[in-house]
Amino acid sequence: xxxAQPDTRTRIREAAAMLxxxxxxxxxxxxxxxxxxxxxxxxxxHFFPGGxxxxxxxxxxxxxxxxMRLVLSLIEEATDPLEALGEAFDAAAATLAATDYxxxxxxxxxxxxxxxxxxxxxxxxxxxxxxxxxxxxRWFARWVDDPATARELAQSMIMLLEGAFLLSRAARDPExxxxxxxxMVALTRTAIERSA
Amino acid sequence: xxxAQPDTRTRIREAAAMLxxxxxxxxxxxxxxxxxxxxxxxxxxHFFPGGxxxxxxxxxxxxxxxxMRLVLSLIEEATDPLEALGEAFDAAAATLAATDYxxxxxxxxxxxxxxxxxxxxxxxxxxxxxxxxxxxxRWFARWVDDPATARELAQSMIMLLEGAFLLSRAARDPExxxxxxxxMVALTRTAIERSA
DNA sequence: GTCTATATCCAGATAGAC
DNA sequence: GTCTATCTGGATATAGAC
Numbered sequence: 001x002x003x004a005q006p007d008t009r010t011r012i013r014e015a016a017a018m019l020x021x022x023x024x025x026x027x028x029x030x031x032x033x034x035x036x037x038x039x040x041x042x043x044x045x046h047f048f049p050g051g052x053x054x055x056x057x058x059x060x061x062x063x064x065x066x067x068m069r070l071v072l073s074l075i076e077e078a079t080d081p082l083e084a085l086g087e088a089f090d091a092a093a094a095t096l097a098a099t100d101y102x103x104x105x106x107x108x109x110x111x112x113x114x115x116x117x118x119x120x121x122x123x124x125x126x127x128x129x130x131x132x133x134x135x136x137x138r139w140f141a142r143w144v145d146d147p148a149t150a151r152e153l154a155q156s157m158i159m160l161l162e163g164a165f166l167l168s169r170a171a172r173d174p175e176x177x178x179x180x181x182x183x184m185v186a187l188t189r190t191a192i193e194r195s196a
Numbered sequence: 197x198x199x200a201q202p203d204t205r206t207r208i209r210e211a212a213a214m215l216x217x218x219x220x221x222x223x224x225x226x227x228x229x230x231x232x233x234x235x236x237x238x239x240x241x242h243f244f245p246g247g248x249x250x251x252x253x254x255x256x257x258x259x260x261x262x263x264m265r266l267v268l269s270l271i272e273e274a275t276d277p278l279e280a281l282g283e284a285f286d287a288a289a290a291t292l293a294a295t296d297y298x299x300x301x302x303x304x305x306x307x308x309x310x311x312x313x314x315x316x317x318x319x320x321x322x323x324x325x326x327x328x329x330x331x332x333x334r335w336f337a338r339w340v341d342d343p344a345t346a347r348e349l350a351q352s353m354i355m356l357l358e359g360a361f362l363l364s365r366a367a368r369d370p371e372x373x374x375x376x377x378x379x380m381v382a383l384t385r386t387a388i389e390r391s392a
Numbered sequence: 393g394t395c396t397a398t399a400t401c402c403a404g405a406t407a408g409a410c
Numbered sequence: 411g412t413c414t415a416t417c418t419g420g421a422t423a424t425a426g427a428c
Binding site: 008039040041042043046 | 411412413414
């Protein structure tokens with residue numbers, strides 16, 4: 001057929017990812033995940049015996065790396081880093097507006113929610129962000145020599161993007177993401193000039 | 197006495213602000229607000245007949261401007277903007293670590309949670325952030341001539357700070373905030389140099 | 393205005409028929 | 411492995427005694 005539906009386990013994971021991203025951890029009910037996935041309620045506990053917490057950790061550790069690969073795919077072939085960064089932020093802005101300001105970072109809302117309330121999930125988010133920084137360091141190291149500078153640029157790229165998502169989603173306006181992109185380009189330009 | 201307890205209404209608002217900041221909107225129960233404030237449950241509805249949503253909007257519109265004034269107090273007397281910015285980020289890092297990585301932005305968690313789920317609260321967060329940007333623009337305009345540049349710096353300061361809070365809270369490490377501060381200083385230095 | 397008791401609903405989680 | 415029915419607790423919200 002080629003149009004076969006994904007299996008139940010996959011549908012549950014996809015529904016969970018979508019709902020956790022939009023509504024957060026306490027704001028998402030397992031019943032709504034069952035409804036959205038089309039799976040019977042009991043199947044959630046069949047596939048995820050650890051319940052809501054296990055499903056959230058699975059979502060964090062799956063969608064976090066996926067999102068990083070998505071962003072990386074926009075910049076990894078770059079020959080001009082400044083141009084690539086500007087385009088990547090513009091693409092993020094376009095995606096956000098196209099999804100009615102819902103599909104920004106898949107784990108940011110949960111990360112803030114669990115930071116002071118759920119140690120297991122907090123660690124999961126911390127490890128995802130740490131991986132993002134590492135991947136970013138390797139990318140920026142192509143253009144700047146100093147490892148500390150590459151690290152600061154990688155962190156700043158993530159921080160600007162996350163902060164921009166916050167302002168853009170609240171205002172329902174893509175403009176902050178474009179502004180963040182211009183700042184990231186300026187930061188990178190200065191760092192590369194000093195490195196040369 | 198001088199040690200008189202604040203009135204019930206004030207205690208409810210303070211407890212709500214603290215709990216919403218740490219646990220978010222769906223993650224905070226009115227019962228826990230009553231318990232934390234020492235007020236009887238019914239008093240919440242006596243003072244806030246609109247219930248949880250009214251209490252959250254009150255928190256957003258009160259603590260948002262308060263937090264801005266706190267940050268502004270760190271930089272408004274500045275003669276050297278770069279030094280002031282660096283010190284302000286360092287102060288934010290120290291406060292976060294001193295409060296066990298709980299007291300970052302009072303409205304960021306709620307802002308992400310309600311962005312796609314509660315229009316009334318989403319608008320409240322958007323208006324708070326818009327005010328922050330306006331105040332930031334006026335501060336940066338002291339050092340750069342171009343209004344668009346001042347606006348971009350103001351937005352970037354907020355975005356870097358919010359993104360840094362996210363990474364720092366997740367990792368339980370103040371380092372991202374220091375990195376954000378260095379990036380903000382670099383961005384501002386470049387903008388001022390071009391303005392001169 | 394303070395405080396308690398309760399109504400109503402929905403959450404997470406489980407048992408067990410099929 | 412699929413699906414339904416249910417348990418238990420806690421949520422928001424309200425009624426009403428004091």
